[in-house]
Amino acid sequence: xxxVNLVYFSWVRERIGKGEETLELPADVVTIADxxxxxxxxxxxxxxxxxxxRVIRAAINQEHVExxxxxxxxxxxxxxxxxxxx
Amino acid sequence: MTATVRVQREDFDLAAxxxxxxxxxxxxxxxxxxxxxxxxxxxALAALELEHYPGMAETEISRICREAVxxxxxxxxxxxxxxxxxxxxxxxxxxxxxxxxxxxxxxxxNFIMDFLKTSAPFWKKEHRxxxxxxxxxxxxxxxxxxRQQW
Numbered sequence: 001x002x003x004v005n006l007v008y009f010s011w012v013r014e015r016i017g018k019g020e021e022t023l024e025l026p027a028d029v030v031t032i033a034d035x036x037x038x039x040x041x042x043x044x045x046x047x048x049x050x051x052x053x054r055v056i057r058a059a060i061n062q063e064h065v066e067x068x069x070x071x072x073x074x075x076x077x078x079x080x081x082x083x084x085x086x
Numbered sequence: 087m088t089a090t091v092r093v094q095r096e097d098f099d100l101a102a103x104x105x106x107x108x109x110x111x112x113x114x115x116x117x118x119x120x121x122x123x124x125x126x127x128x129x130a131l132a133a134l135e136l137e138h139y140p141g142m143a144e145t146e147i148s149r150i151c152r153e154a155v156x157x158x159x160x161x162x163x164x165x166x167x168x169x170x171x172x173x174x175x176x177x178x179x180x181x182x183x184x185x186x187x188x189x190x191x192x193x194x195x196n197f198i199m200d201f202l203k204t205s206a207p208f209w210k211k212e213h214r215x216x217x218x219x220x221x222x223x224x225x226x227x228x229x230x231x232x233r234q235q236w
Binding site for chain 2 (some may be wrong): 007009010011059062063064078080081082083084085086
C-alpha cells in the first residue's frame, strides 16, 4: 500500500464532489491508467468523472504526465479536463 | 534575462507592466503586448469563473516563458493570469515580450499564449446572464492546432 494525495479540478472536481482527498492505493496500481481504473471502481461519482477517460489530463507533483506514467514516488496526483485558460 | 510571472485575483495595469519591464534598459527595440478580456457573448454571459491549480499554474507559465525566451532570444517576458470571478470587459491575461527586433517579440508573445492556453492549468466556467446554470467552457481543437504549429 502507498498513500497519495489526489486533487481534482473543474468538472472532474464537481462530479467527484470534492477537490482533494488522501487515498491508500493497492500495490497493483502502478500507472496513472491503473489509478484511473481503481478510482472508477470506488463509486458512480468517480465513474461519471472519468467516463471519457482519454480526455482526462493528469499531473504528478504538478507536472503534466501521460496515462502510462508510473506513479511511484508521487506525493500529489491531479486529474482535470483539458485546460481553457488564456 | 527576466521572466515575470504572476497568478492573481486582482486586475493588472498594462502600461505599468510595460514600464516595469523596460525600466532602466536601453537595449530593448520591440515590445509586444497581448491582453485577453472577458467577452459578454452578445449579452448572454454575466461573468466567467476562472479556476486554477495553485502552484502548478505559476510553474507551468514560468516554464513556457523560459522556453520562449530561449527560442526567440527575448530580452524580457511578463505573463500575468487572473483567477476568480471576471466580468465582461475585464482583463483575464496579459503577455509582454521584449526583444531587439519586432519579429522575435511578436513570435514570443504568440508562442507564450498558444502554450499557455493548452498547458497552463486554468478552467473557465460561465455564469449566464439569465441566471441559468452555466457550463464549463470546452477546450477548442483550434487551440491545440495553434500550439502544434510551433
